[in-house]
Amino acid sequence: MKNQREIEEGARLLREGGLVLFPTETVYGLGGDARNQQACLRIFEAKGRPADNPLIVHLASREQLASVCEGAPPEAALRALELFSPGPLTVVVRHNRSIADAATTGLPTVAVRIPAHPVARALLAEAAIPVAAPSANRSGRPSPTTYEMAVDAMAGRVDLILDGGACEVGLESTILDCTGDAVRILRPGGVTREMLLEAGFDLAPVESGGKSHGDSDGDGAYLAPGSRYRHYRPAAEVLLLDPGDHREAQALLDGRAPGSVLLIGRNTDISQLPAGVRSHAALGSWRAFRSCEEYARSVYDAFFQADREGLQAILALLPAPEGLGIAIRDRLDRAGRRL
Ligand code: TXA
Ligand code: MG
DSSP states (O other): OOOHHHHHHHHHHHHTTOOEEEOOSSSOEEEEETTOHHHHHHHHHHHTOOTTSOOEEEOSSGGGGGGTBSSSOOHHHHHHHHHHOSSSEEEEEEBOSOSOHHHHTTOSEEEEEOOOOHHHHHHHHHHOSOEEOOBSSOTTSOOOOSHHHHHHHHTTTSSEEOOOOSOSSOSOOEEEEOSSSSBEEEEOOSSOHHHHHHTTOOBOOOSGGGOOSOSSSSOGGGSOGGGGSOOSOOSSEEEEEOTTOHHHHHHHHTTOOTTOEEEEEEHHHHHTSOHHHHTOTTEEEEEEESSHHHHHHHHHHHHHHHHHTTOSEEEEEOOOSSTHHHHHHHHHHHHHOOO
């Protein structure tokens, strides 16, 4: 936990237009004053982010939502935040133009989130301003989920980096579009479709196969603009495998250099792979997760470590497409996509 002096320093920097990298429970964020055009432009520059991919605005409390919304906040947004915030949920609402154009990229809507991590909460409360913060990775790369990854991605590009340890969720927040009649998941995350349905939300259907926001098809206006871009990719090639497809497993490993592949997946799935695959000389190491929560928490770190070790590929066993498994599959799918 940070001491009060660092929090105060971070808050001062934010208010003065500086950039502060801070931990949230999902991933580390790269923060700047959301009302300050120059600060927001600096965020894009530090990330190498395409200029038409809007930023998420972070608030200290639900009460602040009204200060960025056009008119009264939509009922669905208030209810979703009441149920799942502070936490890994982002709501998209119409804004009142108090947010810098660079942050919204000129859209009439803004994505808003109230993070739960104690360092993020303390920083936002102390700064008392809306803070635009995308994930703190260089554009296209995996999001940092540890202090080490954050420093590796952004040292020298920001004014301060706050250490909050390892992120508990490990994947970016669920984004919920609350601007229409039915709410729509634009990006799956820690608040799952099942949790929202159970809470009585009338959810618009997802893109085909429950695979979440696609890059190309469907009504583009409903998708998070960022989903158009290459994402979450380590230097190592990410190979995707359905755990039951043993023939494909063998094929993916064929011809790979000994010790050049990291295998990641649920431990129950890994243990069912044929011995020939598990003991394949090409496998450098394994990361076997006991739950989807652990998979989500560790997946970007596994990518990071694989790159550290200079591995050629990561063989990822896909979790079942339900609950948090949907968000994990979504990120793996994008990381593994050849563009
Ligand atoms: O968990 C998270 O959400 C992390 C932490 C730092 O809070 N932040 C994060 O930000 O993942 P970023 O910039 O990496 O992803 C933001 C996503 C992008 O896909 C962007 O297109 C989408 O949110 N987004 C932002 N504003 C939007 C809007 N008005 N309508 C639809 N999507 C929006
Ligand atoms: Mg991101």
